Amino acid sequence: MPMQLLGEQARTLLEEERDLLQRLLDLLRRLGGDEEVVGPLSEMVEQLDELFLLVIVGEFNAGKSTVVNALFRDTVMEQGPVPTTAKITLIRHGTSPLNQQISEFLEEKRIDNPLLQNLTIVDTPGTNSIVQQHQRITEDFIPRSDLVLFVTSFDRPLTESERQFLSYIREDWGRRLVVVLNKADLADSESDLETVETYLKTNLSELLGTEPTIFPVSAKKAFDARRDGREQEELWHESRFQALESFLTETLSGPERLALKLAAPLETARTRIRRLEDHLEERRELLTKDERTLQELRDQVDASQDRLIQSYQRPIQRIDERLVRMKARGIRFLEDTIRASVSKIQLMRDRERLKATFRDRVIADLERDIQDAVDDAVDALMAQTTNLRAGLVQTFSQRVHEVQESGRPELDRSFDYDRSDVVRATLREAEASLEEHDLQAETGRMMENAHDAVQTFLGTGAGAAGIGLIGGLLLVLAPVLDVLGGFGLATGAVLAILGASVLPRQRKKAIREFSEHVDGLREGVRASLESALESDVDDTLERVWATVEPYETFISNERATVNAASEEVNDLREAVTRLEQRIEETVGSPGV
Numbered sequence: 001m002p003m004q005l006l007g008e009q010a011r012t013l014l015e016e017e018r019d020l021l022q023r024l025l026d027l028l029r030r031l032g033g034d035e036e037v038v039g040p041l042s043e044m045v046e047q048l049d050e051l052f053l054l055v056i057v058g059e060f061n062a063g064k065s066t067v068v069n070a071l072f073r074d075t076v077m078e079q080g081p082v083p084t085t086a087k088i089t090l091i092r093h094g095t096s097p098l099n100q101q102i103s104e105f106l107e108e109k110r111i112d113n114p115l116l117q118n119l120t121i122v123d124t125p126g127t128n129s130i131v132q133q134h135q136r137i138t139e140d141f142i143p144r145s146d147l148v149l150f151v152t153s154f155d156r157p158l159t160e161s162e163r164q165f166l167s168y169i170r171e172d173w174g175r176r177l178v179v180v181l182n183k184a185d186l187a188d189s190e191s192d193l194e195t196v197e198t199y200l201k202t203n204l205s206e207l208l209g210t211e212p213t214i215f216p217v218s219a220k221k222a223f224d225a226r227r228d229g230r231e232q233e234e235l236w237h238e239s240r241f242q243a244l245e246s247f248l249t250e251t252l253s254g255p256e257r258l259a260l261k262l263a264a265p266l267e268t269a270r271t272r273i274r275r276l277e278d279h280l281e282e283r284r285e286l287l288t289k290d291e292r293t294l295q296e297l298r299d300q301v302d303a304s305q306d307r308l309i310q311s312y313q314r315p316i317q318r319i320d321e322r323l324v325r326m327k328a329r330g331i332r333f334l335e336d337t338i339r340a341s342v343s344k345i346q347l348m349r350d351r352e353r354l355k356a357t358f359r360d361r362v363i364a365d366l367e368r369d370i371q372d373a374v375d376d377a378v379d380a381l382m383a384q385t386t387n388l389r390a391g392l393v394q395t396f397s398q399r400v401h402e403v404q405e406s407g408r409p410e411l412d413r414s415f416d417y418d419r420s421d422v423v424r425a426t427l428r429e430a431e432a433s434l435e436e437h438d439l440q441a442e443t444g445r446m447m448e449n450a451h452d453a454v455q456t457f458l459g460t461g462a463g464a465a466g467i468g469l470i471g472g473l474l475l476v477l478a479p480v481l482d483v484l485g486g487f488g489l490a491t492g493a494v495l496a497i498l499g500a501s502v503l504p505r506q507r508k509k510a511i512r513e514f515s516e517h518v519d520g521l522r523e524g525v526r527a528s529l530e531s532a533l534e535s536d537v538d539d540t541l542e543r544v545w546a547t548v549e550p551y552e553t554f555i556s557n558e559r560a561t562v563n564a565a566s567e568e569v570n571d572l573r574e575a576v577t578r579l580e581q582r583i584e585e586t587v588g589s590p591g592v
Ligand SMILES: Nc1nc2c(ncn2[C@@H]2O[C@H](COP(=O)(O)OP(=O)(O)O)[C@@H](O)[C@H]2O)c(=O)[nH]1
Pocket: 058, 059, 060, 061, 062, 063, 064, 065, 066, 067, 078, 079, 080, 081, 125, 126, 182, 183, 184, 185, 186, 217, 218, 219, 220, 221
């Protein structure tokens, strides 16, 4: 049915089908549609406006060629040759008969018969052909066909190879079928024939999803009744061929043919859309599992925050204990030093010696102790971090494994979508990032931060920046010296009046101020160290999370792809329905 033979309306509809199928093709390609599947579909789109094509399929020896011969009342086709010499035959219209070889497996015959106006018939060797090429070429004709005539025989109704071929015709291409139950003459009785017919109807309904039209015939009798201009009415009647012939003549000419021609591509679109939906649903299910895994990993990371923070609490506590002990030593030192028997002049004069003694006796090993504790805090944090990383990768690989093992649905072969490859690659990347992760560098950086925090606080917290830990600690003496320094302003006379009795009060004040100062240090050191380490924890968690980032990216990309594809599929499905309705209104729906 070349374009010029189609009416204006039909041509428009066919063009719309072409656009619609093109969109479907693009989508299939985007989703990794296998070229072996997409290719034939694309060819089908290109050949939409070709002549109406009727393909005859069935097992070798079922009587396909005999049906053709009976239809044309002539030996167009050789009947019953050996399968190896058989060819796929295109039967076309020609004013003078022609027989030509197209290739090793394909031949063309032209006969002058009005039935062949705008129609090509393809006779095939058999669904059980032992020649591989036959199967392939026959399959290649299916996408271009408008109607399939399935011939099966009474003695071997619906063989396994026929079943397989029919599911290819229906599931891949959604082609309509007319069923011929041939060799009806082999039935011993009418009821035997009915039994086989029922068997066929039941099985085909299940296989095709619709109840097929079945014509029980004896092609052999029909051919014998009509060949060489014979008119053996009784034999013709017995052959039951008339019903099939009328049906075919009706279908293959006029509006019914047009209706079929327009319906066929949309049927294909429907089958592909259905498969695409199944495929997307499977991808969505896998994706849900992936998202669950990701959430589990997220929970694991979140839950570890507390554990990481706990990890360095003990060393921080130790720093506090050291400071408390230092406070006790300091108080004793002040009590011993500021005694009634010691004159303030003596104290003032011995200012430097006082500092040195304070350093030896009160500060003692405090600096080293604090530094050790800071080191321990960072080490503890790092140990926990390493655990976390390892645990995360373990959970990850375990879940990925589980998803692959248990939940892997049989994804449609026609999509080149090997998700397990993607996930495995992601896992490898995560593991590599764990191995490459530079523990020493990270520890070093954290150490520096933590020491800085303590140092800075002890320095500035005590009133002056950049004087080091010892310098900072020595500043705790400042309030004491200030208290004592108060006397420095007093005159000898005042001092005489106040006498020794004032000293205990000054001592009390000095001790109180010293205690308060150390308590301030305790609080400050803890706070600044904690805040430094907490920000390390945040950084760490972020970096650890980055390990699974490729997986996260994969999931969100996949989600976007699947969602966009689903939307497009919905649009396409609706477009098919709309177009089908318009075709039905314009040319009617096929009766087959
Ligand atoms: N008994 C009987 N034999 C038939 C009938 N139709 C075809 N045959 C025979 O079955 C064999 C195969 O027929 P053919 O048309 O070549 O089958 P094809 O391989 O499907 O093309 C031939 O020997 C035919 O004579 C029929 O209706 N009844």
